Amino acid sequence: MDRRPGLSIRLKLTLSYAGFLMVAGALLLAVVWVFLLRYVPAGDFLPPGDFILIGPDRYDLWRAFAPRVAAALVCLLAFGLVGGWLLAGAMLMPLARITDATRLAAKGSLSHRIWLAGRRDEFRELADAFDTMLARLEAHVAEQRRFAANASHELRTPLAITQTLLDVARNDPNRPAADLIDTLHAVNARAIDLTEALLVLSRADQRSFVREEVDLSLLAEEAAETLLPLAEKRGLPVHVSGEFTPTAGSYALLLQMTTNLLHNAIVHNVPEGGEVWVTTGVEAEHVVLTVENTGERLAPHVVATLAEPFQRGSGRTRGDHAGVGLGLAIVRNIATAHDGTLTLTPRAGGGLRVTVRLPRVDHPTGKSK
Missing domain, CATH: 1.10.287.130 (Signal transduction histidine kinase, dimerisation/phosphotransfer (DHp) domain)
Structure with missing residues (x-):
């Protein structure tokens, strides 16, 4: 964006400091003047000169006081400008580092960090927030x-x-x-x-979707009904249980997330005697969707990579319904887009436990489904 040149922040702060100092000095001198007028009798004041003027206007007092006021204000102005310039420079030094880091980031250098030292203040918080943004x-x-x-x-x-x-x-x-x-x-x-x-x-x-109130328990039932033929073909019972779990988000995306989890649990299961469990629940600030399945024993380091795109795990892909390696990646992205989290845990007896936590909604945000 093209902008016309203007005064720098340092100069503006300098003028502000100097102006404030001038106003404070003028007020202080005005208080002194009022004090002299009120409490010093005219006959008791001897100005430098050869006469004493006694009268209601006290011209002699003003003639002695005015030059000193002017000199004091000039000194205050000079002190305010010099001191304000130095003080503004010291205060804005962290901002200069933040600006340099921003320019580097604009050129594509995302590995640069500010690492602003010192105790926490507004500039340190801004620098830390900027470093966090760059890292993400x-x-x-x-x-x-x-x-x-x-x-x-x-x-x-x-x-x-x-x-x-x-x-x-x-x-x-x-x-x-x-x-x-x-x-x-x-x-x-x-x-x-x-x-x-x-x-x-x-x-x-x-995150280009409209948020509305969604009940995860109904999504679990709908996904189980949709995939029931696939589960029956493989001889897998699907157990669905839970309570009313209200959250806010896209009904279509959350249904896609639930369907992907259930499809993944059905496809990656043992050939015989396998089972699938789908449960929903409510915590203090979250609603929870959990999908578990029997299956092969999975090492923790393998489970940690399953939500990465195109990662299927050793020996987990077989058959026509194996997918394209994006099932859990889609689940993670949908959960993140709804301000939620995805947790993968290997089951002790084999198989996988997938837990999705989404923000709990106590008040409707739109049409319920």
Whole structure:
């Protein structure tokens, strides 16, 4: 933004200090003058000179007092300007460091930090807030770059497979078309799923949704009903229980989050004798959605990476419903967009426990669902 040049903050503070000092000095001298007029008798005052003037206006007192007042005010002005300039410079020195760091950040250097020393005050709080912002921004940019690289790799895979199939079909005209169509259909469906997942992630990151009151217990029931055929096909009972859990957010995104969690619990389960539990509850300031499933034993270091984009875990992906590696990443982003948290914990007997905490809403914010 183009702005016309103006006075610097340092000069403005200097003039403010000097002006305040002049006003304070003038008030002090005015008090002295009033004191002299009221309590000093005219005949008792001997000005430097050869006569005494006794009268109601006391011209002799004013003639002696006025030059000294002017000299004092001139000294106060000079002292205020010099002292104000030095004091303003010392006070604004931390702001100069913050400005330099801001310019570096504007040029793309997100690794720079201010690290302003000293006890806490307004400038230190501003510097600490700026350092925190830079740290989060640096982490976000690194995550986005990693995500873009992974997304490019994942999208390139189905495109490369499609290209290979088409090349084979061109070189082998006698190959049955039905096999080619079926394979292309499966590859194309996977690419569509990946694209839709990326769109959901983008929508959650931008927080471009209208908040309304949502009951997580109803979402859990709806997601379980939707995925019931998949669970029955795999012979997995889904246990849904809980109480009224009001929160605020996007009904569609929170339903997507719940569905992803339940789908993940069904797909990554043991071949026989597995189970899935979905529970909702209320804490002091949060509502809680917990999804647990039986499954293979997971190491803590593996669990810590499952919410990263395109991370599926060793041996956890199999079958046509394995997904594109964005299920838990979408869940984490949706939870974060709703000011919530996602916690992954390995179960002692095998499997995974996923806990989502969202802010509790005691008063409706819109249409309830």
